[in-house]
Amino acid sequence: MDVIVLIHDLEWTEKKIYEILRREGYAVEYADIRDISSGEILTKNPKLVLNRVYASVANRDYLILEKNINLLSELCNAGISVINSYAATLSDYSKYHAYLLMAASGIPTPNTILVDADSALTEIIHLLGGCPIIVKRDTGGRGVDLKKCSSLTEVSHAIEVIRSSNDYKGKIILQEFIESSRAYDYRVCVVGNCLAYAHGRTLIPTDDGRAWLASASLGSKNIPIKEVPDQLKDIALATSKALQADLNTLDVIETKAGFLVIENNLTPQLSEEWEQQLGFSPTENFVRLLIDSSLRRLV
Secondary structure, eight states: OOEEEEESSOOHHHHHHHHHHHHTTOOEEEEETTTOOHHHHHHHOOSEEEEOOOGGGHHHHTTHHHHHHHHHHHHHHTTOEEESOHHHHHHHHOHHHHHHHHHHTTOOOOOEEEEOTTOOHHHHHHHTTSSSEEEEESSOOTTTTOEEESSHHHHHHHHHHHHTOSSOOSOEEEEEOOOOSSSEEEEEEEETTEEEEEEEEEOEEOTTSOEEEOOGGGTOOEEOOSOOOHHHHHHHHHHHHHTTOSEEEEEEEEETTEEEEEEEESSOOOOHHHHHHHTSOHHHHHHHHHIIIIIHHHO
């Protein structure tokens, strides 16, 4: 067995990855994290495990992430090559963990604070420079329970919405709001030390009517960019190195002071519609780089 693609839901990207690998002559099969153990994977003796159990699963099945983290740790300890590894996946499943690694490496990113039941919200808001403040799940994605808050009351309510969720049992973060100087953000994909692709995403408004959020799930459109600025590429590569990520897709805004990393997505999700909007296949780009950087070395 060449590659096991570890999945939760079988979405478009996973099907596309499978198709590309099979087309390139590799023996590939899926393994559902809900039904597989590390021992069962080890008996198949794969050259590579591609982890596709993405952070957005927390929106529907939060507890399965703990099983996946433990499984990845067991595979890595057994000497199996995993993309992304246990250490890297910690940053995929915790925005706060990723923030700490970026901050320690001097990578520009919004100040972020983890909150719990005893947190003094007034003090935290002050430390983050005052409202507006971003409230969001520490684990998750696709804009679920993401809120831009303009007052202490709104912050408290946004936190309560997350805490009362039946599907999510993870932590909550508050993040400094920093405005983009452009009407779009950048999505930049890095594989190892190489840039796989980059494009823009239009910013969309939320409750206050001002466009600030980029989210394809909530209506952002993907736009091609002619050239990737050197500073943006350097920040993307440095961020992925800090997170020990073999594959990472970053959300980056441009401000008057330069580029700023908002989030990391180590299991990027794409779609056929995205490819049509961009005029190229991001999935082809990152899978081919994974083949060049990992599979050809292992097989």
